[in-house]
Amino acid sequence: MVITPVHYIIAPLIAAFAIPLLTKIHKDAARVVPGIVLFYNVIVSFVLMKHIREHGMISEVLAGWQAPWGINLVVTPFTGYLASMVSILGFIIWLYGFRFKRTLKGGEIKFYEILQMMMIAGSIGIIITGDIFNLFVFIEIVGISAFSLTAFYRSRDGAEAGFKYLLIGGFASAFLLLGIIIIYTQTGSLNMAQIAERMPDVPQQMKIIALIFFLVALGIEAEMFPLNGWAPDAYSQAPTPTSATFAAVVSVAGVYALIRVVYTMFDVEGVNNYLMIMGFVSMLIAEIAAISQKNLKRMLAYSSMGQIGLVLIAFGIGSKLAVFGALFLMLNHGVIKSLLFMTGSYFIYNTEDKKIKSLNGIYKKLPFVSFLFGLGALALIGFPPFSGFWSKFYILMSAADEKYIFLIIGILLVTVIELTYYLRVVGRIFFAKEEGEPASHKPSVNAIIAMSSLALFIIVIGVYPDLIMPHIQSAAEALLDKSNYIQQILSLN
């Protein structure tokens, strides 16, 4: 096997150092190289996915130290699925942002590109690492990239949002580290598989306290209520491709980390209920907050939080079908929310403010973008024949299997709220009386390709979900099969 999981991380790291040098040769290098790297990651994903389908999971050992002593990268169907998803979405976001970034000042662009690439690479690292301290490191990489990107536009609001993110991210790091320390003192290991193996021997109190630290720390990353105060500001102040990345990549990584810790490492009762309740509260509060937003990006940010809440509910339910639905929803959310941010950014670009009010009749100016936004909105709400329908369908099915009647009704009512604010925006876009001049910024070709590919995915998966379902199925199985994971990793050495 020529391509190994470590390529995921090595390539961006090398590129990150190389880009400043390469910019000396050609100033476009800063824009092109990340693309090449991210495309390489996509290739890596495909190769690895093919490999694990044929030969089972991969656990790659770094620097010759065998697990559980060394750092290992694990590609199971689960992590492989998420890593592929993240890398593909990362690449599409890069494609989208390729020309968009031209308007930035030349000096900053390489930083932007590097940070963006590192954020995606870090997220992939979070997903594929098998070592808890390594996880912490990758979270820090992502975090630092994200803080800087949030404050990328050196405006007052941007700085404020970045600082908030930094502050809360600091909490996250601290608590995560605390949790890791407790776990390490108790189990003497940093390898997730080994921790999981030794977990039954840990005293209950220690276990729970460690878990709580993990839950809070990773809850911040996963945008769980009430730890998600940073999210609306960060989403709305960051450059739009970054917002899309937050929604499609970073939050996925955050949820992954949370789920990995909860599902694999700990064996505590009640955590599922915790996830379910907090997921529901997150969803409810986020959607309620979203309905009265006047800023498009903030609205989308709250909506993201709501969707993540739904993912958490599904993980909380914990049955195979629920996990399947959750994974499907993570994919859908990544795709659809990216599409919404991408199209939304063109609206903002043209109206020159982020207000929903100024979207009136923008359909006339940007027909195709408006069409895609409408499509995305309908898909996100969960209307057939779009992909969003199926994920919601399976999550509700799984909830019903466990007889959570009120949960189902609650989710559906929250969906009604969601639908209300999305369709208000859609109605505004298409039907309000238009104001102002014709569009000054038409979408460029690369952006159209990026958005269309996402839209195509939404429709194709919506009409024929069987295309993607086996992958998600095996991913869900891999996540739930904890003993297999432990066995495989510990015996692979």
Add this chain to the structure above:
Amino acid sequence: MEGIFIKILGAFLTAILAFVVGMLYGGLRRKVIARAQNRVGPPIHQNFLDLMKLQAKRTNIAHGFMGHMAPVWIIIAAMTVLMFIPILHGNLWFENLTMKGDLIFLLYMMVFGSLGMALGAGQSGNPNSAMGVSRGLAQLVGFEIPFFLALIALMIQFNTTSIAVLMDHQEATGRWIIVDNPFAFIAALLASLGMFRYAPFDIVGAPAELASGPRSEFGGKYLGTMMTGGAVFAFIKLVMYVDLFLGGAGNNNLEGLAGTALGLVELLVKTFLLYMIPVFIGLVTPRFRTEQAIQFFWKWPTFFGILAIVWALYKNGTIG
């Protein structure tokens, strides 16, 4: 073949009877009112003269196709309903299409004429006509409710929706429905006050207030035809009430012409007595406003109607 001949002849006979009796009753009403007011009053045949004069008008105007059609609608409604009402019980000549339509059909068919007339009145463009129609339709909603309640009471008490079967029943038991279900009769009778549109429910065509309302733009042959229709309708309503509540007419054992003649006399007596009720009430009452009229119909007549249903259910054995 002979049957069809008799049927057609009978239909014409029925129509003529209804027309003559209706017109005469109209004349009688005028006479009665005049006598009550201590006047001599017009002769009984005055309505025939009026009709003849109206038809003898040399010129006529219509405001359009619907205006031209309005009297036709009334005649259609009148003749159609007439054909489905049993005039004399079991009489071949007056049988017509009695068994081919039931009460619900009659109820709706009777509205047909008013609706057609309303359309004709509407086309004239006279605001008075439109106002009259508005009041008339509103009043219709008022009095149809108790009437329908009474009909339902009869239907469920005797398990039929056919007026002919109700007549058969009365003949078979020898007891009039007014005895079997008096409340239904009261409700229907009160509703009939609105149906005849005499005072106090004559605001629809109030001459001084609305310039005779819906009819204000009709003259000559149109008005004459309408009068004909109205006369036939008066007869229909009376016969219907007699059939429903007063045992109908023609329940005698005489054969042939004598039986028919006796039946007709019986019919005339019953209908005349019935007719005098709205006439006399009209004599002594002033005029209700539309909403007062509606509210009146929705109070006591409706109460009696509901009572009638309860009574019917009690008699039927469903409750009690």
Add this chain to the structure above:
Amino acid sequence: MEIIAIILLILLVGSFLTYFVDSFNKKWTGTTAFLIVLITAGIFFTKIKSGYQFNFQLAGLDLQWGLTDYSYYFVYIILGLSVLALLYSIKYMEGKARLGYFYGSFILTVLGMLGVVISQDFVSLFFFWEIMTWASFLLVIYNAYYKIKTKGIKYMIFSAVGAYAMFTAIVFIHVHYDTLLISEAIAKGAFNFEQYIYIPIFLLLGFGIKAAVMPFHVWAPPAYAKSPMSFTTIFSGAMSKMGVFGIGLVFTSFYLSSNPENFFWVRTILGWMGGITAVMGTIYALIQTDAKKLLAYSSVAQLGYIIVGLSTGTQLGVMAALYLAVIHAVFKGALFMVAGAVEKQAGTTDMTQISGLIRKMPYTFVVALVSIIALAGVPPLGGFVGKWLLYEALITESNNYILVVVVFFSSTAAFMYSYRFLFGLFLGQEEKETEHVKEAPATMIIPMIILAIIATVAGAYPGLIFEPAAKAMQAIGFQDVTWQMSSLTNVWGDTTDLFLIAMLIFAVFIISFVFLTLKGLKKTRYVGTKDISTSGELPKEWENLTFQLDFFKPFERAAAPLYKMDMNKIWKDLGKNLEAFFGFFRKIYTGNGQTYALYIVIFLVVLLLFRDVLFS
């Protein structure tokens, strides 16, 4: 590939095709859409017979598409009306903006409706139901412009609540009965009120909202009135019937599988909901001044009758409901087309603005007249048959005597708005403002006339509709449905011979019409509407002789208590309060970093404090 899949694919591709034809050449958009649906209808009716079935697997679910006689009955409504509406639409929509958008969504809506009736499993049912809902939503907001915030969203919210209620029920059917096939669910008694009562209730809620049952009817009038008329034809004529379709399916299977005596309350509640819907729709229809709104409220009322018919659960009642479903689609479709024609030609349908169009639009008027007579239920047109069946079902079979009075009240009051519609648009003074009005183009007239002819023929030969309706009833479990071609018989054996009635009316009509016309033919003159007896005064041009405002004020005064119950206001208040409530919760996100930090710490502390409660 299966024929049904091809049909749906044609519609799907056709939707996009129409969209692109529009950007290529605006003139052909309408024609393309019409041809696509016409071809679809042609293929459907020639290739697919009832009893057709198609099983396949998708997304790990066993799906089943097919057609019973029952669904086929609704296919007639959907495709027949769609073809006519699209033919009508060609000229109606001419010159309007965003034609591609309109026709694209239109075809998608047709696809959704067709999908709903061919679905024999719940997942596809819900799938297509949702497609239908959002596609129609796009059409509802087509004309709404800045009213989007209230009018369109109201429709969508209600629809979504309905759809999700239905979805909840579907999910529970899956859980409790382990099936997603409708036929299996019926066989296992899933719609029964005895076992899991929330399943049928949620299903009825879902279907009932689409059928605009009180108190969820508030979305319907604005949505019907605001959409383009060619779409409202479908919207009110066919799409609301999807709700009827569902209720019929659920309810009858419930009746036939259980002892109705035990569940008298279910029947009563549903019947009364239908009855109150009918009354509410009627009394609000008659105070409208906009013809479109009047028709919209009237649609709500008519759907109420259908619900009442279904609620009886008896043979005659269900027959009445099915018959009314078709005849309502026919006459209300024609009436909405009439309103559209007036709107197109005269610029508005506000009855206080226009009047006296009868001479300018004679064909339209004749269609309106026929349809209104059918709507009012006056013999000899098709509407009477429905009314007759309904009353007889309530009186003879269902023993619901007070309900029948309520229904009767509604249908008598319907005379008022029926008259109002004709008078408001076509009769009355011919004002100068409408002098320029011309008759609508032929492609708009032809579909109307076809519908009017159907309404007329159905009056004399209702058997033409009874035949498929009887088959449909047999398909949902009724045995030995009897019907006659042109006469009606109730269980007590009383008949009404419609053919005779029609012939009699025709004969009397000919005789009296000829007599009245020929008599004094030369001396009979037609005069204008300004020549009226106004106490000798000569009406000036500017004088207003049109009586249109507050037309039924006396009735309003008499029925004032009925008008006090305004569902619309209740829902609006609810919405406002909810938004205020949400606004309060939104303040959790203060935008202050310190607060957020505080939240985190407090949350951590709370978790640590209650760790024993939460985790073990």
Add this chain to the structure above:
Amino acid sequence: MSEIKSIGIPTPEEIKQAQIDFAPRCTSAGRVNDKETQGMVEHILNFARKHSLFVVAYGTGCGAIEIPATMTSRYDAERFGIRGAATPRQADVMLITGYLSTKTLKRVIRVYEQMQDPKYVIAFGSCAINGGMYFDSYNTINALDRYLPVDVYISGCMPRPESVIKGFVKLQELIKNGNAGNGEAYRSDLDWYRKNQQKVIKNWDFPDNYNW
């Protein structure tokens, strides 16, 4: 002389001219219904017409008060088949009960033209015949039959109900003989009537065609 003129009394020349201009022109051109020529059918119809007189009482002057008395119990005109009509469309007889100001004349003409043939006019009192006490008023017409064809004049100021009934009986007689009903005459002499009407009615705004 000039003083006399100032109060409006016409000069002999003017009177002469006026006699030429305003001479009543009730020709028999429209009389299709003479006693000699009328056939059996027409005879019967005239019988009906005579016994059924729907009255539109144009209460122009003081005579309006006599109408209720005539119609109600004491004199009971209904026994002759005389009955009020609500609108001119339904009416046969128009009663001009007293003086006619020019303003009212316009309305009266309008009402008359809206009535259906055969239609009759009965003029009450001296005011309608020759102006009566208003003979020199600036706003009252003097002789009604210059503007409308009048069938029966009832003299008096005002005529009592007995006279009114007598007038009606006279009208019935005329109808029976086929001498009443000047609608045809009005139509045939329309130009002349119009000229006279237009002379006194200043704000003339009738439609050009006369549509009964």
